[in-house]
Amino acid sequence: MRWYIGRRLLQVIPVFLGATLLLYALVFLRPGDPVAALGGERGLPEAVQEQIRERYNLDKPFLVQYLLFLKGVFTLDFGVDFRGREIVDVIAGAFPVTIQLAVMALIIEAVFGIGLGLVAGLRKGGIFDGSVLVISLLVIAVPTFVIGFVLQFLLGVKAGLFPVTVGRDPNFESLLLPAIVLAAASFAYVLRLTRTSVAENLSADYVRTARARGLTRSRVTGRHVLRNSLIPVVTFLGGDLGGLMAGAIVTEGIFNINGVGGTLYQAITRGENVTVVSLTTVLVIVYILANLLVDLLYAALDPRIRYA
Amino acid sequence: MKIRRYAGVTTFIVAGALALTACSGGSSGSNDEPSDAAGEATTGIVSVNGTEPQNPLTPGMTNEVGGGLAVKNIFSGLVYYDSEGASHNEMAESIESEDNQHWTITIQDGWTFSDGTPVTAESYVKAWKYTALLSNGQNQQYFFHDFAGWSDTEDSEIAVEAVDEHTFTVELIAPSADFQLWLGYSAFMPMPDVFFENPDIYSDAPVGNGPYVVDSWEHENVISLRPNPDYKGPRTPKNGGIDIVIYTDENTAYNDLLSDNLDIITNVPSSAFATFEDDLGDRAINQPAAVVQVVQVPEWREEFQGEAGKLRRQAISQAIDREQVTETVFGGTRTPATDFTSPVIDGYSDDIPGAEVLQFDAEEAKRLWDEAEAMDPLGADYTLEIASNADSDHQTWVDAVCNQVRNALDIGCEFYPYPTFDEFLNARDDASVPGIFRGGWQADWPSMSNFLGPVYGTGAGSNDAQYSNPAFDEKLKEAGQAATPDEATALYKEAQQILFEDLPGIPLWYNNATAGYAETVGNVEFGWDSDPILYEVTKSE
Numbered sequence: 044m045r046w047y048i049g050r051r052l053l054q055v056i057p058v059f060l061g062a063t064l065l066l067y068a069l070v071f072l073r074p075g076d077p078v079a080a081l082g083g084e085r086g087l088p089e090a091v092q093e094q095i096r097e098r099y100n101l102d103k104p105f106l107v108q109y110l111l112f113l114k115g116v117f118t119l120d121f122g123v124d125f126r127g128r129e130i131v132d133v134i135a136g137a138f139p140v141t142i143q144l145a146v147m148a149l150i151i152e153a154v155f156g157i158g159l160g161l162v163a164g165l166r167k168g169g170i171f172d173g174s175v176l177v178i179s180l181l182v183i184a185v186p187t188f189v190i191g192f193v194l195q196f197l198l199g200v201k202a203g204l205f206p207v208t209v210g211r212d213p214n215f216e217s218l219l220l221p222a223i224v225l226a227a228a229s230f231a232y233v234l235r236l237t238r239t240s241v242a243e244n245l246s247a248d249y250v251r252t253a254r255a256r257g258l259t260r261s262r263v264t265g266r267h268v269l270r271n272s273l274i275p276v277v278t279f280l281g282g283d284l285g286g287l288m289a290g291a292i293v294t295e296g297i298f299n300i301n302g303v304g305g306t307l308y309q310a311i312t313r314g315e316n317v318t319v320v321s322l323t324t325v326l327v328i329v330y331i332l333a334n335l336l337v338d339l340l341y342a343a344l345d346p347r348i349r350y351a
Numbered sequence: 352m353k354i355r356r357y358a359g360v361t362t363f364i365v366a367g368a369l370a371l372t373a374c375s376g377g378s379s380g381s382n383d384e385p386s387d388a389a390g391e392a393t394t395g396i397v398s399v400n401g402t403e404p405q406n407p408l409t410p411g412m413t414n415e416v417g418g419g420l421a422v423k424n425i426f427s428g429l430v431y432y433d434s435e436g437a438s439h440n441e442m443a444e445s446i447e448s449e450d451n452q453h454w455t456i457t458i459q460d461g462w463t464f465s466d467g468t469p470v471t472a473e474s475y476v477k478a479w480k481y482t483a484l485l486s487n488g489q490n491q492q493y494f495f496h497d498f499a500g501w502s503d504t505e506d507s508e509i510a511v512e513a514v515d516e517h518t519f520t521v522e523l524i525a526p527s528a529d530f531q532l533w534l535g536y537s538a539f540m541p542m543p544d545v546f547f548e549n550p551d552i553y554s555d556a557p558v559g560n561g562p563y564v565v566d567s568w569e570h571e572n573v574i575s576l577r578p579n580p581d582y583k584g585p586r587t588p589k590n591g592g593i594d595i596v597i598y599t600d601e602n603t604a605y606n607d608l609l610s611d612n613l614d615i616i617t618n619v620p621s622s623a624f625a626t627f628e629d630d631l632g633d634r635a636i637n638q639p640a641a642v643v644q645v646v647q648v649p650e651w652r653e654e655f656q657g658e659a660g661k662l663r664r665q666a667i668s669q670a671i672d673r674e675q676v677t678e679t680v681f682g683g684t685r686t687p688a689t690d691f692t693s694p695v696i697d698g699y700s701d702d703i704p705g706a707e708v709l710q711f712d713a714e715e716a717k718r719l720w721d722e723a724e725a726m727d728p729l730g731a732d733y734t735l736e737i738a739s740n741a742d743s744d745h746q747t748w749v750d751a752v753c754n755q756v757r758n759a760l761d762i763g764c765e766f767y768p769y770p771t772f773d774e775f776l777n778a779r780d781d782a783s784v785p786g787i788f789r790g791g792w793q794a795d796w797p798s799m800s801n802f803l804g805p806v807y808g809t810g811a812g813s814n815d816a817q818y819s820n821p822a823f824d825e826k827l828k829e830a831g832q833a834a835t836p837d838e839a840t841a842l843y844k845e846a847q848q849i850l851f852e853d854l855p856g857i858p859l860w861y862n863n864a865t866a867g868y869a870e871t872v873g874n875v876e877f878g879w880d881s882d883p884i885l886y887e888v889t890k891s892e
Contacts, residue, residue, distance in 0.1 A: 073771075080773035081405070087490060088503035094488040126405055127551070128570065136570055192602070200610045207610045208603055210596060211573050296600040299607075301571035305599045309403075312742075314773075 051335050055328065062327045063116075063320055067109045070316045077101075077314025081125065099125070099317070112317060116324075124310070124318045133306060133318060134325060140213045141295075141302035145287040147215075147222035152230040153280055160237025160276075161269060167242045175238070179231035191224045191297040208299040221298040225291055229283050236279055240272035247271075273344055281337030285330035289323075394591040395890030397872055399615040399883060400604040401595040403571050408557045409550075410540035411482035411489035419537065420595060420617075420882055421574055425559035426540035427584055429456060429475075430531060436641075436695055436797035436879030438535055441584045442470065442560075444517070446534070451526035451832060457518050463581050464543040466558045472519040476511050478542035483509045487550075491538040493812060494795065497523050526832040528839040529798040536796050562586045562886045563593060571597055588886045589874070614872045614890065615883050619865040621744065624682035627867060636866040639686040640881045641693045641794040643802065645856035646737060646752075646787045647816040654729055655787075662723035664854035667735070667787070668708050669716035670759035671752055677860050680748045684865050688858035691847050692802040693794065695879055698840030705851030709858060713759040720760045734763030736786025740775035741768035745789060752859075779815045790815060790856060797879045799843040803827060807855055818855030 078092045078101060087095075096102040099122075100111050115122050121130035163172040182190070198220060199207040205220040244250060245268060253263045292304030303322060310318035341348045404418030413422045429443035440446075444457040462470040481487055483495035486506050495501045499510035499522040510522035523530065533539065543558045556565050562584070563576035576593040596613065598604040601620035607613035609630065619627045619635075628635045648655050648664050655663060673687035686694070689701035689709060735756060739745040746766055753764035767786055769775035778784050792813070794801045804827050805811050809819040823846055830842035850856075864881035873889045 076773050076777060079776050080771070081490070088485070088492055090485050090503060091488050091490070091492055094486070098488075127407055132570070195603075195606060200606050203610070207606050207612055210607075210612075211569075211594075297603055299598050299600065299603045301597065301599075306571065309599070312771075313405075 137306040148226040152226040156233025160234040164238040164241025182231040393889040398594040414490040429534040434876040454521040472513040474541035494538040532798040631867040642862035647790040659723040659727040666719035672711040685860040736767040738767040738788035740772040
């Protein structure tokens with residue numbers, strides 16, 4: 044087990060190098076000149092632009108820029124963005140609220156997705172199953188920003204049930220509505236995955252055996268059907284954690300949450316390579332760790348899977 | 352990214368502007384006290400939407416909206432602008448010159464920075480020299496380009512010298528009758544000694560001399576300004592402080608305004624253009640601003656050169672129904688242009704000889720185009736390209752204009768997009784744009800010269816169409832030397848007549864300031880630069 048975890052952690056290194064190189068190249072290849080745009084319509088004097096390029100190593104060839112970035116990462120000095128803010132501070136400012144939001148969304152989609160999916164799967168073909176199917180299709184079909192604006196307007200502005208925006212003080216109450224919006228699409232997928240999986244397992248041999256041995260209905264459902272049905276769901280949820288964090292741009296914008304999504308978006312439009320790559324690097328690491336966790340969970344869910 | 356240099360827009364309505372012009376146009380630049388604004392001092396904290404500043408909050412670096420709103424409230428300069436764009440002395444005791452070129456400035460006694468050190472002539476001299484020195488890499492370096500000694504290719508000091516503790520002198524490269532109008536712009540604010548000791552660590556809690564001080568700046572979240580107890584000037588805060596709340600999405604800010612979570616919105620989102628005047632009633636603001644939108648006609652395109660080129664420029668201008676576009680595309684949040692400046696600028700008039708060329712007249716347009724065709728045929732399959740950056744919402748109005756051009760002139764016309772703003776800038780700089788292109792001008796200070804010289808003067812910084820007419824340059828020079836502001840205004844109008852003949856750019860419309868406020872606050876006025884005049888806003892706790 045320990046070996047397995049160690050080996051998986053070592054894999055982080057090539058993934059990190061590959062991902063950062065790719066990202067760096069992508070931002071580098073972004074057309075146009077970010078420094079030229081700093082001055083707005085009027086532009087900055089050429090000499091001032093030169094100085095800025097020099098300060099941020101933008102005048103150097105691609106590989107040199109990339110190696111300088113790597114050197115910074117390994118000496119834990121990520122450098123500063125165009126505003127002169129330490130990128131470490133930018134990361135520290137953006138991640139806590141995004142993590143909180145993503146975890147809340149993950150819990151919401153897991154609890155409701157698995158719960159409703161289980162019931163639908165057990166009563167396959169019934170009215171409940173049918174209506175849940177329609178609702179989940181609807182949620183998948185309507186884009187996140189529509190759900191976000193509609194819920195914000197109806198529940199926030201009109202009904203006053205939720206704070207309209209998160210803004211200055213992110214807390215559980217103000218993050219609840221954004222978390223629901225963020226969870227909506229994934230919730231529908233989780234629900235459908237669980238339902239299919241449960242429905243399939245219900246007719247599996249070991250379930251029939253368990254029933255034949257006279258186990259209670261709740262024990263059969265809980266220990267045998269649900270546990271085995273969760274494997275694809277957990278895989279999805281693990282991958283989704285990273286997606287929730289990086290993909291919250293729209294939700295963060297609607298509810299004015301100062302998290303990773305918005306910061307990343309602005310850094311991309313400003314062409315700030317170092318900020319973009321630093322933020323996404325953290326996201327890549329989150330992805331890798333979440334997937335590792337998922338793999339370890341497999342072993343807990345399915346006794347046939349053992350890591351050595 | 353939305354970069355808009357922040358100096359720029361107004362609030363008072365066209366009628367007001369016209370009335371002002373009618374009564375001799377002497378208001379701007381005068382030094383009389385502003386009229387008593389209504390409203391007693393209150394203690395509530397006023398919240399206003401903003402964007403995260405892109406630079407340290409210093410006069411030398413801040414060149415965009417986000418930081419601009421903070422900087423103009425935490426620094427005080429020699430003069431300030433009231434809601435009607437007139438300038439009044441703030442720190443200045445007097446600003447005098449014999450020849451409009453060599454100026455002597457005396458500042459008032461007793462002003463201090465928020466760290467207790469006195470504001471002296473030296474505070475101005477050092478700050479201006481620092482910003483203007485090329486190797487300091489300051490974004491606002493350009494704004495000293497009319498000072499003697501300024502250079503954008505090598506380090507050289509500008510001609511600003513302290514005479515004594517309260518007096519300093521300035522030498523300009525050419526006479527400028529409206530010099531004192533510039534001085535309310537944030538690039539001309541003083542800086543404390545502590546800044547020069549270590550400019551790099553200064554950024555987050557700047558020491559200023561304005562009506563407010565920065566209490567805290569939570570990045571991407573909120574900038575809290577609180578009244579500066581040591582402030583001595585005329586802009587005394589009437590509220591308990593300002594919270595500039597950072598929004599990445601204007602729609603969100605608007606929703607917050609509707610539910611009273613935000614007091615003032617400086618920019619109504621385009622999605623609410625149709626409804627905001629109903630939503631907010633008399634708390635909605637929709638007035639022309641000191642921003643004019645034009646399409647520049649590049650001198651490097653052969654079809655726009657010579658006599659035929661002139662006719663074509665006029666034909667395109669008369670083919671555009673500005674009224675229709677501003678109503679249908681912009682929902683009435685633009686005002687059709689009638690000159691090269693803006694209705695909010697002192698001296699503006701809508702009947703400068705030659706301005707008829709901005710009137711829509713499809714038949715006349717077609718006649719002019721045919722006349723040009725007879726001289727120098729382009730053929731019936733000619734396609735006019737209208738270029739702009741596509742990362743912000745320009746396609747809609749370009750398509751509308753193109754439709755009108757196609758219908759009136761019977762030629763092709765299409766949008767020529769550049770994916771990002773900086774690519775568009777590059778193409779303009781190396782003269783590779785294949786047609787006419789979008790250009791907008793936002794005034795740095797409320798003066799007519801600021802709309803003309805920087806955009807149409809030979810070799811000027813923002814003369815992207817590379818227009819050059821010695822007669823026009825000569826008129827500007829004459830106006831700079833004028834003895835009185837009225838005389839200067841008359842000359843600037845004559846200069847505009849030349850522009851109406853040459854049409855180096857075709858004025859389209861003026862941007863409107865579209866803003867609003869909640870019932871929670873009172874006495875809200877917007878300045879000529881479209882920013883709210885925050886120190887006057889009242890709010891009870």
